Structures are given as structure tokens and as C-alpha cells.
Amino acid sequence: MTTATGDVEAILRHTVTCHTRDDLVAKLKRGAPLRVKLGVDPSSPDLHLGHAVQLRYLRRLQRMGHRPVLIIGEATAMVGDPTGKNTTRPVLSREQVEQNAATYLAQAGLILDLDEVEIVRNSAWFDRMTFMDAIRMGTSTTVARMLERDTFDERYKAGTPIGIHEFFYPLMQGHDSVEVRADVEIGGTDQTFNLLVGRDLMRAAGQDPQVCITLPIIVGLDGVQKMSKSLGNSIGLTDPPRDVFGKTMSLPDAAMGDYFRLLTDLADAEIEALLAGSPRDAKATLAERITAWLHGEAAGREAAAEFDRIFRDKGLPDEIPESELPADLVEPDGAWIVRVMQHLGLASSGGEARRLLKGGGVRVDDRKVDDENHRLPRGSTTLLQVGRRRFHRIRVP
RNA sequence: GGGGGAAUGCCCGAGUGGUUAAAGGGGACGGGCUGUAAACCCGUUGGCUUUGCCUACAGAGGUUCGAAUCCUCUUUCCCCCA
Numbered sequence: 125m126t127t128a129t130g131d132v133e134a135i136l137r138h139t140v141t142c143h144t145r146d147d148l149v150a151k152l153k154r155g156a157p158l159r160v161k162l163g164v165d166p167s168s169p170d171l172h173l174g175h176a177v178q179l180r181y182l183r184r185l186q187r188m189g190h191r192p193v194l195i196i197g198e199a200t201a202m203v204g205d206p207t208g209k210n211t212t213r214p215v216l217s218r219e220q221v222e223q224n225a226a227t228y229l230a231q232a233g234l235i236l237d238l239d240e241v242e243i244v245r246n247s248a249w250f251d252r253m254t255f256m257d258a259i260r261m262g263t264s265t266t267v268a269r270m271l272e273r274d275t276f277d278e279r280y281k282a283g284t285p286i287g288i289h290e291f292f293y294p295l296m297q298g299h300d301s302v303e304v305r306a307d308v309e310i311g312g313t314d315q316t317f318n319l320l321v322g323r324d325l326m327r328a329a330g331q332d333p334q335v336c337i338t339l340p341i342i343v344g345l346d347g348v349q350k351m352s353k354s355l356g357n358s359i360g361l362t363d364p365p366r367d368v369f370g371k372t373m374s375l376p377d378a379a380m381g382d383y384f385r386l387l388t389d390l391a392d393a394e395i396e397a398l399l400a401g402s403p404r405d406a407k408a409t410l411a412e413r414i415t416a417w418l419h420g421e422a423a424g425r426e427a428a429a430e431f432d433r434i435f436r437d438k439g440l441p442d443e444i445p446e447s448e449l450p451a452d453l454v455e456p457d458g459a460w461i462v463r464v465m466q467h468l469g470l471a472s473s474g475g476e477a478r479r480l481l482k483g484g485g486v487r488v489d490d491r492k493v494d495d496e497n498h499r500l501p502r503g504s505t506t507l508l509q510v511g512r513r514r515f516h517r518i519r520v521p
Numbered sequence: 522g523g524g525g526g527a528a529u530g531c532c533c534g535a536g537u538g539g540u541u542a543a544a545g546g547g548g549a550c551g552g553g554c555u556g557u558a559a560a561c562c563c564g565u566u567g568g569c570u571u572u573g574c575c576u577a578c579a580g581a582g583g584u585u586c587g588a589a590u591c592c593u594c595u596u597u598c599c600c601c602c603a
Contacts, residue, residue, distance in 0.1 A: 347558085356549090374557045404556040435557060476550085479565050483551040511550080512557065
């Protein structure tokens, strides 16, 4: 390791806050690798770029010689993190959580080298805890302190319910830190409160309190709300290359900076140069970088080339899904386009298919069709396009 | 435990007996412009065998020619008092 202060700068690059810097310096001075805790919440299975920000950060510290400790929050997931929620979340079943945890780890492995990561399930200690232990945990904070948090404060004022169990979430998360003797805990800026509770609990347990480092939260495709699968604005780690590229291209310009800094390995100067140039080109570079990272260099290049072909040159994608219409959808005068679209999932209902047709969003063999009674002739093969990006080639028997 | 209030479409929210599949806004989707950006403009936004039919205003019953609108019970939530 280099000098302690040098490490501090490297550790805090692209982070938001650090409680406290002095503690971090002191811990580094001891020379031992830091135990860096990240609590993951297996309440939903699929990881997206928002999770990747934290996992990449963890990997960075890992490469600096520190030790990531991944807490699989099985017990906490059953409570549900109240952060940022305006309603009480349903309590998940144990089976559901187990299943999500498995998927989570598999996907986290795409970013982190899991062999070098300490993985702990917090059910290990929470299952053993007695009711009285939990009560004791509750003595370490106050209702007033909980209500200071924006999420609770807003809900309280708005008159929406707050479950008692939700107050335990931060305590549980903090207790995890005690159990694993974390030196540092990382999380998004929205986790500040939860992270700081860990310091209190560790101090109460006679331990050296952890350093809390927060990372930026990236916005989703809408450019406003945080990336979240349930909001439908996320780019999934396992999304196909074309989607990763396309979704990235649809990001608002303002989001590019964070994405570059947090999700690519480009140097700061290089990023500044890109952002100063054509936004369109910068975004294409960003999209290709991210696609290449998740799917390999070749996939990144292909996705970029294909994107240009479809959207800039208005051409067709490399691979167009193709299928044959089941015979029972074919009538004597051909196949009704509304049925076909519904069958192919290009519209979720007949009504939606009609709407798309009327709205001019449907092309048949590259010609706009707005007649909702349009039939595809028997024995034909037709290229169907809905909107700008959904294609399907359908054979009518 | 007592009293009061509320529950409307993806979300917020109007509507208190009849042209209400339900104003308005947001979101979403489609179109135009473009860089699958932003801004802006237009259209659509319960389902279906679509000039019509069916389902829908927390749930179940009831009053009425007719109910999201009135009554009863149930459920859930909020507020005040204890």
C-alpha cells in the first residue's frame, strides 16, 4: 500500500460523502486490509446498472487490497427497506428471498470476483436472536430519531401507515456491521441514515465504528427517478446487447456524466473531453463501453453498428425474430393483423393493436398500415414493425 | 374502547341519482421534429367477435325505471378523544 493519504484520495474518488474521513485515515494507518461491507437486499432478483455502481466500487477497493464483505440480507429483505418507499412493503417469504439471493449472487459474479469476497447471510445471526435481543436493539435509538428521516417524516405527515417493523430495518442493518466487524460500509446516498446507525450500534458494542461512504445514485432511463426495476427504467446486467446499447442511447444527456464516471473505466480527463464534444457521439461511446463491459468488446461493436444501421440509416436489425402463425389464426381471407400483433406480443390486447394501427405506429413490409381490418394474405411472409424498434417476420400458412 | 372522515381507472384527483368508460393532471404508448437526448406539437390510454356488446368507481347485498353517486353490512386506511 502507498501512503495513507494517497489511499484516501483513491478510495473516495467518485464518492459522495464519508463519515468520517478522520476515521478512514486512522483505519488505513493500521495497515491492515479494510473490511468493506455492502449489504445487498435480495428483495428482487435481477441486478441492474444501479447495483453495478456499488459492486464496481467494491471491486475497485478489492483491487486496492481491501476485503469486500457481502451481506446477503435475507432477514432484512423479509422486513423490506423502507428507504424511499411511500408505502409499507409486503413481507417476503423465506423461499422467495432464498431464490432471489441465488440469482443475485450469480449476477454479482459478473462484476466481482466472488472467490475473493466474504459472503455472509444475515439470517445466520438474526435467526438466533431472541425477542429480548431485539428489544435490546431497540433501546439504542429513539422514535424521534427515526422520524427525522425524510421517508418516515413524509409518510408520517402524509398520514400513510408506517409499520413498527420498519423501524427495525436500520437497526438490523446496523447490527450486521457489528457481526462482521466492518471497517467501512458503503451504500447509495439514500442509505446514509441506515449506514450511520451502524456506527452507533458498533460503538455501543464496544467496537471501533465503521466509516460510512456513500456513492451517487444513478438515475434511470427517465432521467429523474433512481434506477429501479419496478419503475421500469433500468438497464439490466443480463439485458441483451442490443437493449443495453439502445437503452443507454435513450438516456437524457444530463445523466451521461455519472454514467461515465461510475460505470466505465475511462480517465476523468477523457470523460471531460467526451462530454465537451457532441453529446450524441459521447452517448454512443458510453453505450458501446457499457455494452462491451457486460457482453464483450465484439458485442459492443456490433451493437453500435446495428444501432446506426437501424436508427441512423433506418435499416433493419441483424436478426429479426421470425415465426409461423398457428393455423387457427388464419381465416379464409388471410390473417387479421390485430390478431397477429396480439399473438406476437407486439400488442397486449386487441384494443392496443387497434390503437397502434390508428396512431400510425405499424408498418407492414415497410409500408404504414392504419387499416385495422388489414389481412396478411395466406401463404405470405411479412415483415411487421411496431414503433421504431420492434420487428417480427411472420409466415402465414 | 368512543366519535368523525375516507376508499374512483397505472398514479394523483374531479364527480354526490340519468348524454359518465367516468373531467383535469402525471405517467406510459404511438406519431411529428431530432441525436431512441431535451423542449415542443398531435393522438391514444378497460376488454371484446367494435356503428354494438361486456366489465368497471374497495367487497357483498338492497332501494330505484335508472347508482360511482342513496341505504345496510363487511374490509381497509386516516383523524380526534381515551
